[in-house]
Amino acid sequence: MLARVSSTPTFKRLPRAVREQQMLDAAVKVFSRRGFHAASMDEIAEDAGISKPMVYAYLGTKEELFVACLHREGTRMMEAIAGAAAPDLPADERLWRGLRAFFGFVGAHRDGWAVLYRQARGSQPFAGELAAMRARLVEVVAGMLDHALRAEGREVGETELEVVAYALVGATESLADWLADHPEADPEKTATRMMNVAWLGAGQLLRGATWRPPAG
Amino acid sequence: MLARVSSTPTFKRLPRAVREQQMLDAAVKVFSRRGFHAASMDEIAEDAGISKPMVYAYLGTKEELFVACLHREGTRMMEAIAGAAAPDLPADERLWRGLRAFFGFVGAHRDGWAVLYRQARGSQPFAGELAAMRARLVEVVAGMLDHALRAEGREVGETELEVVAYALVGATESLADWLADHPEADPEKTATRMMNVAWLGAGQLLRGATWRPPAG
DNA sequence: CGACTTGGTTACTCGCCCGTAACCTTACGC
DNA sequence: GCGTAAGGTTACGGGCGAGTAACCAAGTCG
Numbered sequence: 001m002l003a004r005v006s007s008t009p010t011f012k013r014l015p016r017a018v019r020e021q022q023m024l025d026a027a028v029k030v031f032s033r034r035g036f037h038a039a040s041m042d043e044i045a046e047d048a049g050i051s052k053p054m055v056y057a058y059l060g061t062k063e064e065l066f067v068a069c070l071h072r073e074g075t076r077m078m079e080a081i082a083g084a085a086a087p088d089l090p091a092d093e094r095l096w097r098g099l100r101a102f103f104g105f106v107g108a109h110r111d112g113w114a115v116l117y118r119q120a121r122g123s124q125p126f127a128g129e130l131a132a133m134r135a136r137l138v139e140v141v142a143g144m145l146d147h148a149l150r151a152e153g154r155e156v157g158e159t160e161l162e163v164v165a166y167a168l169v170g171a172t173e174s175l176a177d178w179l180a181d182h183p184e185a186d187p188e189k190t191a192t193r194m195m196n197v198a199w200l201g202a203g204q205l206l207r208g209a210t211w212r213p214p215a216g
Numbered sequence: 217m218l219a220r221v222s223s224t225p226t227f228k229r230l231p232r233a234v235r236e237q238q239m240l241d242a243a244v245k246v247f248s249r250r251g252f253h254a255a256s257m258d259e260i261a262e263d264a265g266i267s268k269p270m271v272y273a274y275l276g277t278k279e280e281l282f283v284a285c286l287h288r289e290g291t292r293m294m295e296a297i298a299g300a301a302a303p304d305l306p307a308d309e310r311l312w313r314g315l316r317a318f319f320g321f322v323g324a325h326r327d328g329w330a331v332l333y334r335q336a337r338g339s340q341p342f343a344g345e346l347a348a349m350r351a352r353l354v355e356v357v358a359g360m361l362d363h364a365l366r367a368e369g370r371e372v373g374e375t376e377l378e379v380v381a382y383a384l385v386g387a388t389e390s391l392a393d394w395l396a397d398h399p400e401a402d403p404e405k406t407a408t409r410m411m412n413v414a415w416l417g418a419g420q421l422l423r424g425a426t427w428r429p430p431a432g
Numbered sequence: 433c434g435a436c437t438t439g440g441t442t443a444c445t446c447g448c449c450c451g452t453a454a455c456c457t458t459a460c461g462c
Numbered sequence: 463g464c465g466t467a468a469g470g471t472t473a474c475g476g477g478c479g480a481g482t483a484a485c486c487a488a489g490t491c492g
Contacts, residue, residue, distance in 0.1 A: 013458070013469055035338045037253030040449060051471055056451065096429060118338040122251045122330075163406070166394050167387040167413050174386015175379065190379070192429055197383050199427045201417020211415045213312060213408055229439060229488070256479060267441055272481065434492100441486070448478095456471070462464095 020058050023048045027059075028069050032114035036066055036123055063125060070120055073112035074133050080105045081137075091148035092199055095141075099172065099198070100191045106176040107187035113180055117173060134169070141165040145202060154208065164205060168198050236274050239264045243275075244285050248330035252282055252339055279341060286336055289328035290349050296321045297353075307364040308415060311357075315388065315414075316407045322392040323403035329396055333389060350385065357381040361418060370424065380421060384414050 014022075026048035030039045041062055045052040059065045084101035085094045106113045120130040142165035149156060172194055179190050230238075242264035246255045257278055261268040275281045300317035301310045322329045336346040358381035365372060388410055395406050 016469080019469085033340075035251075035253065037251065038339065041451085042449075050469095052450090053452075053472095054470065057469090062450070092427075093430065114338070121337075122334040123254065124249075160409070163391065163394070163409050164413060167391050167410060170390015170393070171383040171387035174389065175383050177386070178379070178382050192427075193376070193379050194383060195429070196421060196427050197380060197417050200420035200425055201413050204416035204420055205412060209416055211308075211408075211412050213411070214309065232439080235439085257481080258479070266439095268480090269442095269482075270440065273439090278480065436490090438489080439487085441484100443483090443485105445480105445482080447480095450477090451475090453474085454472095456469105458467105458469080460465105460467090 016058065019048075019050060019054065023050065023055055023059055023065075024069060024072055027065055028073060028111050028115055031066060031069060031119055032111040035119050036062075036126075041065075066126065067129065069112075069115055070126060070129055073109065073116055074130075076109070076112065077102070077105050077116070078133065078136070091144050091151070095144055095198065096191075096195050098140075099194055100188065102172065103176060103179060103187040103191040103194070106179055110180045113176060117177065138162065138165045138169050141168055152207075164202065168202065171197060232274065235264075235266060235270065239266065239271055239275055239281075240285060240288055243281055244289060244327050244331055247282060247285060247335055248327040251335050252278075252342075257281075282342065283345065285328075285331055286342060286345055289325065289332055290346075292325070292328065293318070293321050293332070294349065294352070307360050307367075311360055311414065312407075312411050314356075315410055316404065318388065319392060319395060319403040319407040319410070322395055326396045326399075329392060333393065354378065354381045354385050357384055368423075380418065384418065387413060 023044070027039075027044050030044045030047055033039075034043075039062075041052055041055060044065075045055050048055070055065065059068055080101045081098050085098035087094070089097070116130065116133075120126040142161045145165060146156075146161055175190055175194050179185050179187060239260070243255075243260050246260045246263055249255075250259075257268055257271060260281075261271050264271070271281065275284055296317045297314050301314035303310070305313070332346065332349075336342040358377045361381060362372075362377055391406055391410050395401050395403060
């Protein structure tokens with residue numbers, strides 16, 4: 001059990017940077033399907049076309065690997081959004097471009113989205129990381145609302161603003177999730193639908209209209 | 217290592233039905249904090265104040281136990297909502313009562329909510345179960361919208377309706393999640409906020425107002 | 433008072449999977 | 463052409479935790 005006089009010099013031996021990306025690709029894929037705990041390092045390594053110790057050598061422990069996935073996918077997503085929604089545009093245009101970029105990202109990186117949205121909640125170590133990212137998003141949306149609002153001379157409490165922003169982000173994520181499960185659906189069209197709900201609903205609200213609970 | 221001449225006949229020996237509920241309580245608590253895989257049967261048993269084999273005897277394997285949790289919490293939630301939103305009420309009143317019941321449930325059963333919302337997504341075996349429940353909710357909301365809409369003589373495509381309903385459910389879940397992490401927040405008030413976003417936004421939409429993407 | 437059922441326990445087995453030690457081989461600098 | 467580092471491998475240790483076997487004790491019903 002020692003021979004192994006390698007015939008097949010199958011063109012391997014790639015530079016570190018390339019392997020790392022392959023590993024991350026594989027990790028995102030496996031984590032998205034199995035979840036953190038059920039995913040095995042062996043499967044990730046095999047899927048990346050490499051042996052396990054290499055994964056440990058380059059990306060560290062399983063937990064570190066997962067965080068690396070979160071980081072890469074999260075950064076990609078935030079950059080896609082930020083790059084589209086330039087801060088000097090009018091609020092509705094900004095919101096629209098942000099939404100379009102977001103749904104575009106989800107459509108193109110379904111696995112990445114699944115890791116971020118479906119897997120990283122719940123388990124303590126990562127929930128924080130994720131919540132922070134989400135909070136930044138909510139912050140940005142709240143900022144947009146606030147801006148649009150002040151432009152019309154109105155003002156709303158901070159908590160109120162945060163809650164509405166939270167609801168909008170939640171609705172958007174929910175639609176993204178729907179999109180992830182409907183490969184035939186068009187991201188652009190989905191973005192338009194979300195924009196309708198968000199802009200019309202928020203617009204009403206910011207205009208001062210309110211619904212009041214009936215007595216009882 | 218065999219003595220165990222039990223002094224302390226500490227009043228134990230409870231009927232099966234009681235123990236089962238205690239176990240489910242403990243399971244929901246542990247699953248909600250750790251997630252399915254990271255939760256250990258030993259911890260659940262200990263938390264329930266009983267030894268592990270009893271859990272296996274009454275509720276079966278870990279997977280079956282988790283499903284039992286999902287079932288109990290899911291049923292409780294759906295019943296709370298259905299009981300509040302009687303189908304013969306006007307649409308806005310129905311929506312309002314449903315939301316109030318929902319947020320009330322989440323406020324009172326934060327652990328149960330966490331299991332349903334944060335843990336059961338992702339892992340294959342349970343995702344289906346959960347998705348079905350969610351689909352029923354979406355269905356109901358879509359039905360409400362459709363009803364309100366027809367009452368005003370308008371009509372909208374089925375997919376359109378489903379997507380809007382999906383967004384509303386997502387926004388509601390998101391707010392519920394926010395509520396779960398803010399123990400000081402008032403469920404009733406949160407429900408009112410959600411009602412504002414939902415009713416005003418959806419109202420606009422159903423009235424035929426639309427937002428259109430700018431050229432480009 | 434026995435016989436049996438129901439509630440309960442301790443103390444294992446056994447497999448999976450994270451993480452690593454030890455070793456090989458191709459390229460590249462000098 | 464030779465040292466050394468960078469890319470790569472096989473094969474194992476060891477722990478943790480799901481699930482079980484075997485056994486105990488208290489009601490309960492003829």
